[in-house]
Each structure stands twice: as C-alpha cells, then as structure tokens.
Amino acid sequence: MPKGLKRALSALLITVFLYSLIGFLIVPGIALRVVNQQLANYASVPATLARVQLNPFSLELSLWGLRIGDSGEEQLSFRRLYANLQSDSLWTGALHLSEVQLDGARIEVLFAKDGTLNLTQLFKLPASEPQPESASGEPFPLRIDGIRLHENALRFQDLRPSEPVEFAYDKLDLELHNLSTLAGDNAQMTLAASGPNGAQIDWRGQISLTPITSSGSLSVSDGHLRTFWPYVRDAVPLVLKDGQVDVSADYHLDLSDGTALQLSKLKLQLAPFAIDDPAGKPLVRLQRLDVDDSTLDLAKQQVVIGQVRSQGLEAWAAREADGQLDWQKLFAKPASAQPAAAEQAEPEGSDEGKPWQVLLQDVQLRDYKAHLADRVPEQDVAVEVGPLNLDLKNFDSLGDKPFDLRLDTGLGKQGKLQASGDVQLSPTSARLKVTTEDIDLRLAQAYLSPFIRLELRSGMLGSDLDVQLKSTEPLALSVTGNARIDQLHTLDTLRERDFVRWKQVRVNGLDYRHGESLAIERVELDQPYARFVINENLSTNVSELIVPQPAAAGDKVEGGKPLAIHIGGVAINDGSANFADFSLTPSFATAIQQMNGRIGVLDNQKPQAASVDIKGKVDRYAPMSIKGKLTPFDPLNSLDIATSFKNVELTTITPYSGKFAGYRIRKGRLNLDLHYRIEQGQLNAENKVLVENLQLGEKVDSPDAVDLPIRLAVALLKDTQGRIAIELPVQGDLNNPQFSVMPIVWQTLRNLVLRAAQAPFKFVAGLVSGGGDTDLSTVPFDAGSADLDADARQALDTLAKALQERPALRLEVEGQSAAKADGPLLAEQRLQREFQDTWYKVLQRRGDKVPASADELEVGEDEQAALLEGIYRTRLKQQPPAEWAELDAQQRTQNMRQAVLDSWAQSKLLLRQLAQQRAAAIKAYLVEQGKLDDERVYLIDVNLGEPESNGRVLTPLHLDSE
Numbered sequence: 001m002p003k004g005l006k007r008a009l010s011a012l013l014i015t016v017f018l019y020s021l022i023g024f025l026i027v028p029g030i031a032l033r034v035v036n037q038q039l040a041n042y043a044s045v046p047a048t049l050a051r052v053q054l055n056p057f058s059l060e061l062s063l064w065g066l067r068i069g070d071s072g073e074e075q076l077s078f079r080r081l082y083a084n085l086q087s088d089s090l091w092t093g094a095l096h097l098s099e100v101q102l103d104g105a106r107i108e109v110l111f112a113k114d115g116t117l118n119l120t121q122l123f124k125l126p127a128s129e130p131q132p133e134s135a136s137g138e139p140f141p142l143r144i145d146g147i148r149l150h151e152n153a154l155r156f157q158d159l160r161p162s163e164p165v166e167f168a169y170d171k172l173d174l175e176l177h178n179l180s181t182l183a184g185d186n187a188q189m190t191l192a193a194s195g196p197n198g199a200q201i202d203w204r205g206q207i208s209l210t211p212i213t214s215s216g217s218l219s220v221s222d223g224h225l226r227t228f229w230p231y232v233r234d235a236v237p238l239v240l241k242d243g244q245v246d247v248s249a250d251y252h253l254d255l256s257d258g259t260a261l262q263l264s265k266l267k268l269q270l271a272p273f274a275i276d277d278p279a280g281k282p283l284v285r286l287q288r289l290d291v292d293d294s295t296l297d298l299a300k301q302q303v304v305i306g307q308v309r310s311q312g313l314e315a316w317a318a319r320e321a322d323g324q325l326d327w328q329k330l331f332a333k334p335a336s337a338q339p340a341a342a343e344q345a346e347p348e349g350s351d352e353g354k355p356w357q358v359l360l361q362d363v364q365l366r367d368y369k370a371h372l373a374d375r376v377p378e379q380d381v382a383v384e385v386g387p388l389n390l391d392l393k394n395f396d397s398l399g400d401k402p403f404d405l406r407l408d409t410g411l412g413k414q415g416k417l418q419a420s421g422d423v424q425l426s427p428t429s430a431r432l433k434v435t436t437e438d439i440d441l442r443l444a445q446a447y448l449s450p451f452i453r454l455e456l457r458s459g460m461l462g463s464d465l466d467v468q469l470k471s472t473e474p475l476a477l478s479v480t481g482n483a484r485i486d487q488l489h490t491l492d493t494l495r496e497r498d499f500v501r502w503k504q505v506r507v508n509g510l511d512y513r514h515g516e517s518l519a520i521e522r523v524e525l526d527q528p529y530a531r532f533v534i535n536e537n538l539s540t541n542v543s544e545l546i547v548p549q550p551a552a553a554g555d556k557v558e559g560g561k562p563l564a565i566h567i568g569g570v571a572i573n574d575g576s577a578n579f580a581d582f583s584l585t586p587s588f589a590t591a592i593q594q595m596n597g598r599i600g601v602l603d604n605q606k607p608q609a610a611s612v613d614i615k616g617k618v619d620r621y622a623p624m625s626i627k628g629k630l631t632p633f634d635p636l637n638s639l640d641i642a643t644s645f646k647n648v649e650l651t652t653i654t655p656y657s658g659k660f661a662g663y664r665i666r667k668g669r670l671n672l673d674l675h676y677r678i679e680q681g682q683l684n685a686e687n688k689v690l691v692e693n694l695q696l697g698e699k700v701d702s703p704d705a706v707d708l709p710i711r712l713a714v715a716l717l718k719d720t721q722g723r724i725a726i727e728l729p730v731q732g733d734l735n736n737p738q739f740s741v742m743p744i745v746w747q748t749l750r751n752l753v754l755r756a757a758q759a760p761f762k763f764v765a766g767l768v769s770g771g772g773d774t775d776l777s778t779v780p781f782d783a784g785s786a787d788l789d790a791d792a793r794q795a796l797d798t799l800a801k802a803l804q805e806r807p808a809l810r811l812e813v814e815g816q817s818a819a820k821a822d823g824p825l826l827a828e829q830r831l832q833r834e835f836q837d838t839w840y841k842v843l844q845r846r847g848d849k850v851p852a853s854a855d856e857l858e859v860g861e862d863e864q865a866a867l868l869e870g871i872y873r874t875r876l877k878q879q880p881p882a883e884w885a886e887l888d889a890q891q892r893t894q895n896m897r898q899a900v901l902d903s904w905a906q907s908k909l910l911l912r913q914l915a916q917q918r919a920a921a922i923k924a925y926l927v928e929q930g931k932l933d934d935e936r937v938y939l940i941d942v943n944l945g946e947p948e949s950n951g952r953v954l955t956p957l958h959l960d961s962e
Contacts, residue, residue, distance in 0.1 A: 020057075023054055023056025028051075028052040028054045035052070039068075042123045042124055042125060043123055043124075050067075059087065062083075065079065065080075069108075075118055075119070078105035078106070079103050079104025080102075080103045081100075081102050082099070086098050094182065096144075096145075097142075098144075098145045099145060101148045101149075102149045103151060107153070108154075109154070109157070110156075111158040111159060113159045142181045145178060147175070147176035147179060148175050149175075152172040153171070161234050169193045169195040173191070174191045176189050182210060183211075184210075185210075186206045186207070189204070189205055197227070203216065205218075214252075214253045219246075219247065220245075221248075222244065225240060226240055226243060237330055238276070238330065239278060241276055243274070244271065244273075245268065245270050247269075248265075250263070261298040262299075268294075269291075271286070271289065281316065284316075285313070286313045287311050287312025287313070288309075288312060289309075292307045292308075294307075301356045302359070303356065303357070303358045304361065305360050307362045309364050310365045310368075311365075311366045313368045315368075316370075319373070320375055323376055360395035361395075362392075364390075365388070365389065367386075367389070369385065369386030377447060388409035390408075391406040392406075398426070402424040403423060404422055405420065405422065405423050407419040413847050416436065417435075419433070430468070431468050432467045433467075436462055439460065439462070441461055451546075452545050452547060453494055454490050454492065454493065454499060455491040455493050456490060458844055460486040461484075463483040465480065466480045478512065479512040480512075482509070483506075484505060484507065487503065488502050494544060495541070498531055499531055499545070500531075502526060502529065505528070508523075509568065517564040519566040522569050522570075524571045527576070529578075533579075565602070565605075571598045574596060576595060576616075591618070592617065596615055597616075599613075599614075600629075608631075609630055609639075609640070612628050618648050621934045622646060624646070624648075626644075627643075628641035628642050638679060638680075640676075640678075643673075643674040643675075645671065646671050647670075647671065647934070664696065665696060665697060666695045666696060666940055667812060667938055669935075670691055670692075672688070672690075673686075674687050682733060683730065684730075685729065685730040687728035688725075689725070689726040689727075690725050691724040693938070694724060777956060778954035778956055778957065779918075779954070780954055781955060782952060783953065784824070786917035786921050787921070788921055800929075804931070811937045811957060812957065813923055813955070814941070814942065814955065814956045814958060815919030815920075816953060818945050819944065821952070822914055823906060823910075823911065827907075831901060835871075836859055868893060868896050876899060908944070912944075915942035916942055918955050919939045923937045923939060
C-alpha cells in the first residue's frame with residue numbers, strides 16, 4: 001500500500017474517531033452542562049435536564065428527563081424529546097426534520113388568585129435588546145415530516161373565580177404529518193385527549209402555517225359543565241346542579257385575510273341540565289336538548305340551526321311583590337358595576353356593526369312545564385303551564401320573514417291552550433288560530449278582589465278564535481271566532497250568597513277590531529241566574545259589592561271615538577232570578593224560573609230599537625212576559641215595552657202589603673199589564689192591575705202604612721165576580737229632574753181607593769164541599785216531611801174528582817207545621833244540608849270537580865265532625881263553652897251537634913218553609929196528577945199548629961168559589 005494512501009486512511013480514521021468522540025460524548029456532555037447551568041441561572045424553581053443524547057452521523061438528538069419545579073410537584077417536565085435533523089437542510093434552504101417526538105410530557109397551567117400564571121414565573125429572563133424589524137415578512141423556513149406527542153398530560157387550575165376551576169387530561173396524544181412553514185404545504189393532524197374528569201376531545205384535520213388555515217372535524221364528548229361553571233356563576237349567580245354536553249362539528253379556519261371561520265355539521269347534546277338560584281330554589285330542569293344539522297359562518301355573522309329537539313324542561317319563575325321577575329333580579333348587575341360596563345360596551349371609535357343572524361329551521365320542544373307565580377296581588381297567584389309542546393319552523397332573528405308557530409299546552413289543573421299560525425317580528429305581525437278549553441277563571445280572583453267583593457267559585461273559558469295582528473304601533477289587532485264560559489258561579493263575599501251564575505254563555509260570531517268595533521252575531525245564555533237584594537238600610541247587594549277606589553291625582557279622561565258595538569241578538573234559555581227585600585218585616589223574597597226569550601239587535605251606532613221577547617214563571621206557576629222594543633244605549637230616546645204578570649200569588653207580596661197597607665194578604669192572585677212608551681224623553685205609560693179573590697189577613701203595625709180604610713176599599717172595589725180592576729195611566733217628561741213615576745202611581749191609587757170607599761159594595765161568600773165519608777178537609781203529613789203518603793194521595797184523588805165535577809169551586813190550601821213534631825226532624829235535615837253546602841264550598845276552593853248541586857254530595861262522618869265546629873260558631877254566633885274543652889272529642893262533638901239542632905228546631909223560618917212545601921206538594925199533586933187547572937188551587941198563608949196524638953201534622957184545606 002502506498003505510503004501516502006496509508007497516511008490518508010489514517011487521517012480519515014482519526015477524523016472519524018474524533019468526530020464520533022466529540023459527537024457522541026463531548027458535545028452531549030457540554031450541552032447538558034450548559035443547559036443545566038442556564039436552568040440554574042434563570043429558573044426560579046429547581047430545574048434539571050437528566051441526559052442529552054446525540055448521534056452525529058444520523059443527526060438524531062434526544063433530551064431525557066427535563067424537570068422544572070420541586071420534586072414531585074414539577075410544573076413542566078417530559079420523559080424524552082427526540083428530533084431527527086436531515087442533512088438536506090444544508091442545500092434546500094429550509095430546516096428539515098424528519099421526525100419530532102415528545103413522550104411523557106407533563107405541564108401544569110396554574111392561575112393564582114391575583115391572575116399570575118405559573119409558567120411566566122418559572123424563569124427570570126434578562127431584558128432583551130430591541131431587535132430591528134426584518135425587512136422580509138417571510139416565516140423561518142421549516143419542514144417537519146412528522147410530529148408525535150405520546151402519553152402526555154395537562155393539568156389546569158384557576159384560582160381567580162370564587163370557586164376554583166380545575167381539570168386534567170392524563171392522556172393527550174398528537175400526531176402531525178408534513179408540517180411546514182412553506183407556502184401551500186398542508187399538515188395532517190390528529191389529536192386525542194381524555195382524562196378522569198375531563199371531556200374526551202377528538203380533533204382530526206389539516207393545518208397550514210403559511211397562510212394559517214385549518215380544516216377538519218372536532219368533537220368534545222362527556223363534557224361536564226360543572227368544570228367551567230365557576231366562570232358563569234361569577235357573572236350570573238346560578239348554581240349548577242347537573243350538566244353534561246357533547247359537541248361535534250366540521251370546521252374551516254382561514255386567517256390569511258382577517259378571521260374566517262365556518263362550522264358545519266354542528267351537533268350539540270345537552271343532557272341532563274339543572275340549575276338553582278343561590279338560595280337553593282330550583283330554576284331549570286332539562287332532560288335533553290339535541291341540536292343537529294347546524295352551521296356557523298363568522299364572516300357572514302350567521303348561525304343556521306337545522307334541527308332542535310328538546311324534551312322534559314321544567315322551569316320556575318315568579319313576579320315578586322316589587323313587580324320585578326326573580327330571573328330579572330338574578331341577571332341584574334350591581335349599580336357600582338353598571339358605569340364600568342357601559343364604558344366597556346361602547347369603546348372609542350366603535351361603530352354599530354352588522355347584527356348576527358340566527359336561523360332556526362325546525363324546532364320541536366316536548367313535555368315542557370313552567371311553574372309561574374305572581375306575588376304582586378294581595379293573594380299570591382300560582383299558574384301551572386304544561387305539558388307544553390312547541391314547534392317553530394323557519395325562524396329568522398332578523399325578524400323580516402314570517403315563521404311558523406304551533407303551541408299546545410295545558411294551563412292550570414285542566415285547562416288547555418292551542419295556537420298555530422305564522423308570526424313576523426319586524427314589522428310585528430301575526431296570524432294565529434287560538435283554541436282554549438276549560439281555562440280556570442279563578443286565576444283572575446286575586447286581580448278582581450281589589451275592585452269588587454266577589455268570589456269566583458268556578459268558571460271555565462273556552463274559545464275558538466282567529467287572531468290577526470298587523471302592527472303594534474299603532475296597535476292593529478283583530479279577533480274573530482267563538483267563545484264560551486261554562487259553569488260560572490260567583491259569590492257575594494259579604495253575605496256568602498250566590499250573585500250571578502250560569503251553566504253556559506256562548507258568544508258566537510265574535511269580531512273585534514281594536515279601537516274600532518265589537519260585533520257579535522249571537523249571545524246565548526243557558527240557565528243564567530242572578531240575585532238582587534234590597535238590604536235593611538235600603539242599599540242593594542250590587543252597590544255594596546263595589547270597592548271604592550281612591551281618585552288618582554292627575555287622572556285625565558281622554559276623549560275619543562267610542563267603540564262601535566253590534567250584537568245580533570241575545571237568547572236566554574231556562575233562566576232564573578231571585579229578588580229579596582230585607583227592609584220589610586217579615587222579609588220578602590220571590591223567584592222567577594223558566595225564563596226564556598230573546599233580545600234583538602243591539603247597536604250603539606244606529607238608533608234602531610231592539611226587540612224584546614222574554615217569558616217565564618213567577619214562583620213556578622205564574623206566567624210573566626216582557627215584549628216590546630228598546631234602545632239600550634239610549635233608553636230615553638225610544639222605548640216600547642209591555643210587561644205582563646198572570647196569576648201571581650198575592651201571598652208572595654205579603655211583606656209589602658204589611659208595610660204599606662197595614663194588612664197581610666191571606667189569599668189572592670194578581671194580574672199586571674204594564675205598557676211603557678218613551679219617545680224623546682216623553683213617557684206615556686198604561687198600568688193595568690187585575691186582582692182576583694183578594695182576601696186580607698191580620699192587621700200589621702207599620703209606620704209606613706197608608707191611613708185608608710183598606711178592608712172597606714177592597715170590598716168595594718170587587719165586582720160581582722170578585723175582581724178588582726185598576727187602570728193607572730202615567731205621563732210626563734223624564735228629562736225633568738222633578739218628575740218621578742212611583743209617587744204619581746201611589747197618589748193615583750190613593751185617590752182611587754178614596755173614591756171606591758164612597759160607593760156601595762157587595763160581599764159574596766163561597767161554598768164548601770166535601771167528598772163522601774173521607775175527611776177531605778185536612779191532609780196528614782209525617783213529622784218533618786212534605787211527602788204525600790198513600791192515604792193522602794187517595795184523599796186528594798177523591799178531592800180532585802169532586803172539584804172536576806164542580807168547576808166553579810176554588811180550593812185553598814193552608815200549609816201547616818208543628819214545632820213539637822216537625823222541629824227536631826227539620827233541624828236534622830237542615831244540619832245535613834249545611835254539611836253538604838259547606839263541604840261543597842271546600843271542594844270548590846280546592847279546585848276539585850264537583851257535581852252541579854251540593855244536594856248530590858255525600859258527606860262522611862269524618863268530614864261532618866270537621867265541619868261541625870264552624871257551623872256551631874256561625875249558627876249560634878258564639879264559641880263552644882270553655883268547659884267543653886275538658887270533654888272527650890266524641891262528647892264535645894255530640895254537645896255541639898245537639899246545640900245546633902236545638903237552635904234550628906225552634907226556627908220559625910224552617911217551620912214556615914215546611915208548611916209552604918206541604919201546601920205546594922198538595923197543589924202540585926192536584927195539578928199534575930189530579931189534572932186540575934192551577935188557577936183553581938190557591939196557596940194561602942201558612943200556619944203553625946199542634947201535632948195530632950199520633951205525631952202527624954194536618955194541613956187544612958178550604959174551598960171557595962168565584
């Protein structure tokens with residue numbers, strides 16, 4: 001071998017040896033020492049690097065065991081960092097790494113209470129010299145064929161919120177392929193992260209550094225909202241009880257010209273979710289929320305939500321006594337923070353930008369419930385809404401396009417509400433079909449109480465309406481359709497008596513135009529009832545129900561066009577009314593039943609009079625009618641009404657005859673024909689009175705009685721047929737405040753009686769007839785009963801046949817009762833009715849379904865015992881004696897029961913009512929079974945007598961003729 005070649009080979013071997021010695025041993029050792037020295041100089045916490053490994057031939061570098069932080073509490077560390085530099089970096093002009101690996105990295109991101117980040121405190125770096133800006137804006141050329149992060153971990157803690165935020169990922173893997181800062185190069189990326197308490201994150205896609213763009217898919221599953229909720233709670237005082245979310249989407253990010261972000265195939269699932277207020281009161285409970293097929297475009301500021309499905313939300317809200325919503329108070333900012341917030345909201349030079357657009361294409365909410373409360377009224381109002389189902393389609397937050405709405409919900413215990421149609425936000429308009437059923441009107445009680453002393457015991461609203469809203473400024477609203485109110489029952493709270501009630505009121509053909517007109521084709525009332533009472537002080541039950549309202553300072557009545565009202569007609573079916581006058585002694589009361597009829601067209605824009613045609617019965621048998629025409633909106637302009645009462649039992653108005661005439665009425669029937677005509681305020685009235693078979697009873701001391709020979713006048717006024725016929729014409733100007741109808745009527749009557757007293761008279765007595773061997777003069781009744789037994793019916797059958805053979809005879813029925821025999825049984829019956837009535841009211845207040853009448857209720861012994869003490873206090877107007885408190889419950893109950901029974905056993909009113917019922921039962925049997933005309937059977941004033949030796953009570957019968 002040539003000597004020169006040997007020297008060259010020896011030099012090459014020495015060079016390789018030295019290169020290897022330096023590369024494998026010297027350089028790593030020096031580098032490790034330098035690194036640890038620098039870490040010791042600049043690190044503020046213990047920091048070491050365990051080993052440096054270099055392969056000078058393959059250019060592979062590995063760093064082992066970096067630890068920054070106290071032992072066992074390292075804040076930054078890794079097990080191994082590996083990089084492989086490629087030699088082509090020397091001639092390609094770009095740093096080329098074939099592979100970079102990071103294994104076993106651990107990093108802690110900690111924010112202290114004052115906002116300090118731990119990573120910024122790890123090193124004490126010297127101040128750097130300002131560097132001149134590079135003329136070229138090109139990034140450093142770098143190509144990495146592959147980056148792999150394996151078995152890494154992250155721990156995050158933030159002490160700044162009121163409650164620390166902490167989570168960790170103990171498995172974080174990342175792979176990047178072909179990462180480059182060269183223009184046009186894209187890297188493939190895969191990221192997977194999971195932890196014991198954190199969400200599972202999966203990220204796949206492409207990323208480019210020049211320009212910065214990225215696209216791919218990102219999903220977060222099993223995300224616990226509790227982890228990040230302290231950030232929310234510090235802004236809004238809401239307590240998270242439960243919450244888990246899953247999110248996934250495809251994305252495209254481009255930062256080359258501003259920030260362009262697009263999300264597609266966005267999916268979100270929230271299940272379950274629950275929040276409370278700071279006091280622990282529940283606010284929201286949600287079973288599930290699914291959002292699918294959604295997109296977001298940051299540049300367009302547009303969010304399109306394709307599909308929303310949600311189920312089982314339950315929410316609570318209340319209006320507090322100060323008028324604010326409890327939710328409103330939760331979101332209200334402290335007064336001290338408002339100015340600062342206002343300053344942040346409007347930075348200098350900021351302009352109002354384009355609003356975000358949110359599109360909801362298909363929303364379905366199912367089985368929602370809302371618990372609403374209003375504490376502003378004196379009595380709290382609670383409303384339960386649900387189950388609520390809501391569908392929305394094509395909703396646009398810009399509001400310039402209509403969207404479809406469909407609502408189906410329960411309201412209260414048994415109410416239902418449905419609404420469907422289209423709504424537009426800007427300009428505000430809507431076309432909805434609204435249907436309601438069994439809406440409990442008692443919800444309005446708390447709002448009515450400050451104005452009227454009336455209790456809504458029951459009432460159900462139903463409707464089928466078309467609602468059209470064209471604008472809100474000015475309000476252009478129209479409502480058409482039908483409505484009804486079922487089972488309305490109102491109670492006079494002052495006297496605990498029924499005031500107005502009906503079975504059903506139907507409003508058909510409703511057409512309301514806000515501020516313009518109200519048109520109704522027809523109003524139908526089924527079984528309406530009203531009570532009118534004149535009190536002892538001559539006030540009425542209607543006037544005393546109104547609660548006086550203080551006059552508000554500055555109240556101003558604004559004039560305007562009156563609302564045009566048109567009602568096509570009013571129909572009354574099977575109506576009734578009660579009238580009572582407690583200013584009389586004894587008190588007077590009567591009833592009108594079987595009231596049927598109609599009222600014609602009512603229109604406040606036309607002077608046309610409305611027709612009236614109403615018929616009914618007074619006290620069951622006496623027919624009454626009202627016919628004619630009137631203008632209800634201007635009654636003094638035109639009126640022509642004829643009222644007729646036929647065969648009214650005069651015993652009904654005994655209290656009036658006692659007060660004004662000084663005598664009770666023992667027998668008689670009244671026929672009234674009243675014809676009142678008004679034209680332009682001029683009254684022309686004709687009053688015709690026909691009294692048949694009038695007989696006066698005992699004298700009554702009354703300071704209001706007229707000083708006239710009443711008995712003589714009655715006898716003189718009777719014609720040969722026993723009738724009194726009186727005509728009382730009245731004329732006058734109703735516009736004259738000095739003109740009054742009733743004084744003229746009474747003066748005319750007085751003059752007529754005086755003239756009659758100066759004329760001759762003839763008194764005709766009737767004949768009495770019996771019926772064979774059977775005693776027909778009395779009808780026996782069992783004690784406490786108004787039922788006819790077999791013997792009584794047989795006697796009445798015989799009597800009916802005798803009266804049919806003698807058509808000129810008239811029968812007088814004198815109802816009778818006896819305190820000794822009837823009193824105890826009447827008291828027991830009265831107590832049972834009181835139990836039924838009281839229990840009926842309790843069920844109504846609780847909102848339970850009740851029968852049409854309290855008589856249909858069965859009250860158990862337990863309920864009776866609970867109700868008895870209240871009945872005792874009400875009836876006897878006193879508390880139970882104190883010594884009864886020492887008795888056992890059964891004996892105390894028995895004492896109270898006996899005291900109540902003893903009180904009612906002596907009630908003259910109950911005895912009188914029983915006597916009237918017995919007389920009515922006899923008349924009903926003779927009319928309905930005996931086929932007698934009701935005009936031939938008279939009910940005379942009842943009597944209190946003594947029972948027979950067998951305990952039965954006899955009701956006397958009297959015969960009379962024309």
